[in-house]
Amino acid sequence: MSDITLYDYWRSSASYRVRIALNLKEIAYRAVPVNLLTREHLSAAHLARNPQGFVPALDIDGQMMTQSLAIIDYLEETRPHVPLLPEGPLDRQKARAMAHVVAMDIHPVCNLNVAARVVELTNGGDREKADWMRHFMAKGLAALDIMAKEPGRGDFCVGDRPTIADICLIPQLYNAERWGVDLSAMPRLRAIGDRCAAIDAFQKAAPDAVHPPAAH
Template sequence: MTCETILYDYWRSSASYRVRIALNLVGESYRSVPVDLVAKVHRASEHLARNPQGLVPVLDIDGQRFNQSLAIIEYLAETRPESGFLPNDAIGRQRVRALSYAIAMDIHPVCNLGVVAHVMEAAPDGEIARRAWMQKFIGEGLAAFERLLDHPATGAFCHGDTPTMADICLMPQVYNARRWEVDLSRCPRIVAIDAHCAEIDGFARAHPDRAKP
């Protein structure tokens, strides 16, 4: 019996965006079930039963249920080895993981919905505070990431000339940067890699504008 692949996600969630890209790149058909973060559906008992952290994405695949986007991507890398999400050599895998973590563990957490909502509540003008916060932390994070790309292993993509987990993490963060009008003039490598990714159907179909309910 074939188990249906179901992705519980939110269209603007960076972590969900990553998993949509990964599923598309491995050719995995899935059904999307929206979880509206703005309406706080992620805090409802139905979703908490899926993930006690109240986060997205949650992925039902291969008869199992998984959360945490990078763990999901690594699962796909292990079970669909043709994906190329992680290099074959240990040094390459370390570099791709380090690049991925720089975004998913350093930039993303301080810019997620819960953190920024708290910042807005504490500020006299929440919208001004949110924009300044996003521009500062996304801008500084991507500027550092640009320097990490100054490496012999960087090619058309973050590591070599085919997309890896690092590119899957980078593209949603560039989307966020543009949404919040972050100055990317200091990040020519990032802009070039984002352009290469945008030409690939699996990345393009995962874009929030196409995932919006």
């Protein structure tokens, strides 16, 4: 049994990022689900792991860690055998910039509690919530598709192997499809999505792989 524990939720895209990173680096871990629908993330037990009440939280090297990108940075520094950043400062900057479009711009405004608050303030319902999600996801992903088209980029977001940019992109694409974002005008992102989908580490991290439909 691994002494690394990931507290996650199958549909959480921030958790999905960490699952991909752990798998790419071939780090064995035990997953403990924290159910966002039953508000388990706001329980005293989970708040002790993460005072923000978010997933993921990773128990590793005797520490409880939060914030998916900071966790991935830590894995990169302590377990560099499979690098998740490209070589060279310019490509690293590009990969981080793409990752940040997802993790710092798209994802925070589409978080469950943010969308719920918007619906509450506007007396809206499911339609308004879906409209909000689609608006911000489509806008951010359209920009990412342009960033991914820069010449000499290779098969993935930056270069010929997956990096932090792909680790952030794939869960966001999953969310976009879930909320019905039209990706037809984003061929580059869809192609990167297909390439990642062929990789074992991505497959095993996917929401439907960690929480098969029968168990929903």
